[in-house]
Amino acid sequence: MKQPLTRGPVSTALLxxxxxxxxxxxxxxxxxxxxxxxxLADTPDxxxxxxxxxxxxxxxxxxxSGIEGVDDAxxxxxxxxxxxxxxxxxxxxxxxxxxxxxxxxxTNSGDVAAALFKMTAxxxxxxxxxxxxxxxxxEQLQEFLTHKSIYQLRxxxxxxxxxxxxxxxxxxxxxxxxxxxxxxxxPDRVHAELFAxxxxxxxxxxxxxxxxxxxxxxxxxxxxxxxxxxxxxRLRGAIVGHLSAYEMTSSQxxxxxxxxxxxxxxxxxxxxxFDEHVEADAVHEQIAGRDMAGGLVEAEPGLLxxxxxxxxxxxxxxxxxxxxxxxxxxxxxxxxxxxxxxxx
Amino acid sequence: xxxxNTVDAAxxxxxxxxxxxxxxxxxxxxxxxxxxxPDQSIVAYPDGPLLVRGDFEIVTPSGEPLPRNxxxxxxxxxxxxxxKPYCDGTHKLIGFRTDD
Ligand code: FES
Numbered sequence: 001m002k003q004p005l006t007r008g009p010v011s012t013a014l015l016x017x018x019x020x021x022x023x024x025x026x027x028x029x030x031x032x033x034x035x036x037x038x039x040l041a042d043t044p045d046x047x048x049x050x051x052x053x054x055x056x057x058x059x060x061x062x063x064x065s066g067i068e069g070v071d072d073a074x075x076x077x078x079x080x081x082x083x084x085x086x087x088x089x090x091x092x093x094x095x096x097x098x099x100x101x102x103x104x105x106x107t108n109s110g111d112v113a114a115a116l117f118k119m120t121a122x123x124x125x126x127x128x129x130x131x132x133x134x135x136x137x138x139e140q141l142q143e144f145l146t147h148k149s150i151y152q153l154r155x156x157x158x159x160x161x162x163x164x165x166x167x168x169x170x171x172x173x174x175x176x177x178x179x180x181x182x183x184x185x186x187p188d189r190v191h192a193e194l195f196a197x198x199x200x201x202x203x204x205x206x207x208x209x210x211x212x213x214x215x216x217x218x219x220x221x222x223x224x225x226x227x228x229x230x231x232x233x234r235l236r237g238a239i240v241g242h243l244s245a246y247e248m249t250s251s252q253x254x255x256x257x258x259x260x261x262x263x264x265x266x267x268x269x270x271x272x273x274f275d276e277h278v279e280a281d282a283v284h285e286q287i288a289g290r291d292m293a294g295g296l297v298e299a300e301p302g303l304l305x306x307x308x309x310x311x312x313x314x315x316x317x318x319x320x321x322x323x324x325x326x327x328x329x330x331x332x333x334x335x336x337x338x339x340x341x342x343x344x
Numbered sequence: 345x346x347x348x349n350t351v352d353a354a355x356x357x358x359x360x361x362x363x364x365x366x367x368x369x370x371x372x373x374x375x376x377x378x379x380x381x382p383d384q385s386i387v388a389y390p391d392g393p394l395l396v397r398g399d400f401e402i403v404t405p406s407g408e409p410l411p412r413n414x415x416x417x418x419x420x421x422x423x424x425x426x427x428k429p430y431c432d433g434t435h436k437l438i439g440f441r442t443d444d
Contacts, residue, residue: 110390121436180414189413251433255426276413282431283418286389 001061001209002068008051010035014058014083018070029079036083040090046221047094047320052087053217053224059084060227064157065208088228092235095225099312107301109294116241116289119311120248128322129253131329132260141264142202143335144257146211147325151223152195152273153208156181158223161230162239169295170240177243177284177292191280194273201269214340218321225317229310237303240296241310244288249315250281390444393418393431402429 003019006012013035021028036055043049061067062075074080102119105111132141151158156178163174183189196206205211212220229239254277261271268275293311297304328335384398396417402410410429418431422440425432 117436176416180416184415252437255432278432279418279427279430280414282393282425282433283395283414283416285433286392286395286418287416290389 001065001207001212003070004054004058004209004212006051007054008039010039010051011054011058014055014080018058018067018074023071023073023077027079028074028077029081029083032079032083033086036086040086043090045094046087046090047098047317048217048221050217053220054212056084056087056091056224056228057212057220059087060224060231061209063227063231064154088232091221091224091228095313095316096309099309099316101305101308101312104304104308107297107304109290109298112294112297112304112307113289115308116244116293116311117248117285119308120245120315127326129256129260131326133256133263134260136260136264136329138264138266140329141261141266142204144325145199145202145204146336147215147219147321149195149199149204149211150209150215150219151226153192153199153206155191155195157192158226158230159239159243162236165233165236166240166292166296168299170292170299173287173291173295174240174243177247177287180280180284189276191273191276194276198270198273201267214336216324216335216337218317218324222317222321225313229313235306235310237296237300237306238310238313240288240293240303241307241312242314243310244285244293244307245311245314247281247284247288249318251278251285254278254281388421388442388444391440391442392422392435394421395419 003015004011006015010032013032017029017031021031039049039052040046043052046052058067059080062070062072062080066072066075102115105115128144132144136144159174160178163171163178166174181191183191183193187193199206226239226242229235229242254274258271258274258278261274262268293307297307325335334340382398384396384400387395387397389395396419397415402412402417404410419429420431420435421442422431422435422438424434424438424440426434
């Protein structure tokens, strides 16, 4: 992605470092420890901390498609990995403290799936999807697409990290879902490409990261949460729970977004991404709940709590993002960054 | 790898159990015991759709193929989907129960 604008001392230190020093120096990245420590000590809420969430987003980006003008060798610089771990630790603690887990189901696939369906039944994000269907203006829907673009232009990638960490039934289920996310062999059906088509159709930039400077910390946090779960093998239960929650809260809201987009005058090219998810996620949620999450818990019963945590964390962070957007819209403001150059 | 295809490969017509089109092959649990499995399967998910995998076609009564965008599909069995024959998740909203 292109180099983002910095948002405070930590992201400034990181981007300065990536632009100037050599990643091959064995001490590369150590300069980051100090600003990271003080920022973590001072942050009132890491999920809404612009500087730390942008820093984490950039650190993860080194593992995905890299940052323009930055040497790829930085990906495994020990100093950066150390900084990442510190930030992740605080972020994970925050999420664990914020969510309440349901009563533990028995560790068989049917009960695990039922527990996940129950957790997701109130339908996280329902407020936004209903508003989008009935009232949102074309500009608000563009804003919504802008928030979503931070993840959807690389949809499915964070969960793919989990594939080599699973076995048997859970792995087969995850691969079956991901193969469909990646278009089943058809490049034009790759979900991230359908989203890029929607962006183009809505007059927005379809490049990944094109709007990183425009979105608030909480939007970056929704993407960072899944990168954290996906990139840490220890958290494989959480990434599986996260994907299950996403799949289980997608079909009905996708229909409402498609309706809202058409109502506001956008074409089928924009709505198609959402039409696709009505049908796709009705398939995926079954495979995810029973075969992937249930299969994982049957194979590794010790991961039950993390599966539930991953689902609960996904629902919580999506709710926070939804609340942020709705609060702005209710006051007639943009939900994007105040200095956003986002022009409609 | 070596012996797997001895008898079956010589008699391909009997290599695979014939599958009745409307047979629910296994309910909810996919077999993992290594037994010989048919090329198509229909999995009945409790309180939800039928997931159909494998090599099959969905056609209208007059034989026209229905649009199909994915390998594995979920067929609605609650009757409430608006994209029938596919499931759109509405079964959850109407509290559809399958008693299994
Ligand atoms: S079975 Fe899912 S909508 Fe009918």
